Amino acid sequence: MRTPRARPAHPVLWAGWAALAAGAVLCVIGWYGISGERFAERQLPYLASCTIPGAALIVAAAVLLAHGRDALAAARVEELYALLVTDGPGDGEQAATGPVAVSPELLAVPGGTLYHRADCPLAAGKAGAVPVDERMRAQLGPCPVCEPDT
Template identity: 60%
Template sequence: MPTSRLLWWGGLAAAATGAVLCVIGWYQISGERFAERQIPYLASCSVPGAALLVAGAVLLAAAGRAASPGEAPAEVADEEATAPHEVPPSAAPSSDGPLLCVPGGTLAHRPDCPLVAGKPEAEPVGDRALGPCPVCEPQV
């Protein structure tokens, strides 16, 4: 039996058992008026039920990752190749037209920058002193 299938069914069983325990605990607690009489039901059903729900979610997430082993290393390699908030060189816009900005904005953008492309409110920078966009990196 593949690991992902075992994780999937184990996760479903744990989550279902946790949900049933939470419902049983809630039902038992709702019948008690005083808090000191509710504590045993919390300890025996509600808390273990919540723990099983979390464990089931973790197992299901692990099953999702194990089901597609070819995709995980590629994602990790892509994340390592580019730092966060950094656009790969091939994706950087390269238009040399007049720089644009949005009204009230503080950055200057190239016309094909994805942050201003297709926005009708984008206007030419003109004489304003704006910082360069970190995505399209225009020469300001």
Template identity: 60%
Template sequence: MRGGPVPTSRILLWSGLAAAAAGAVLCVLGWYGMSGERFAERQLPYLASCTVPGAALIVAGAVLTGTATLLSPVRPPEPAPPEAAETPPPADDGPPLRVPGGTLAHRPDCPLVAGKAEATEAGAAALDPCPVCEPWPP
């Protein structure tokens, strides 16, 4: 997604991961500070300043990450398929054609006989219709 707006789910995901990581760092720092103190009254400042806020950040990060996974991902709109150019109706303005020795009757615009100088009118010959151009209505 280059150059476009950042989806809300991506912002929530990265914010949640950052909050959880910061909370984990604070919890580790609080534990490390408390582990060096022997008396409980000297451990309280570490508990209040690092461990409790760290745990709150971990919970907030989990909530943000969970919310991001529940949101549907925002995708850029897909380009519309190109409209198919309408093919012109088959040309019925001429008599059916055939190639010498051929057993099929073709429309004049059939790609199998178009541009061939040896193609001639079918006339009264009993020929099968070409499966490509279908010169006669069903």
């Protein structure tokens, strides 16, 4: 069984959070500067230097965070694909395409709709698994994982 390992945060996510923080700080500074000025012509420098760039940074942060989450999801899908198709992440070798289970004994799990080979990962070690007779075999379907009919 593989142990879960810590995933490093994607750099685009860090950039998005940094841009969001910087944009929020600039908007607060702009608001504070504007609130202390009575005349509109004295408020314009705060708009130009703080509030508008702060709002632009917040929009950029939203784009970066959305892109970073997509990239993180794609990396997770690739990791899952590597676990399912290959022997492990990063080894590049195809897994053997042999049978998952080879036992001639058939088992059924109580409440299940399939019958399995005894060493099938879906039935092995399950409490209450019972041997399958011909009557049960007619009522249940074959497991697609261990393929007991082949």
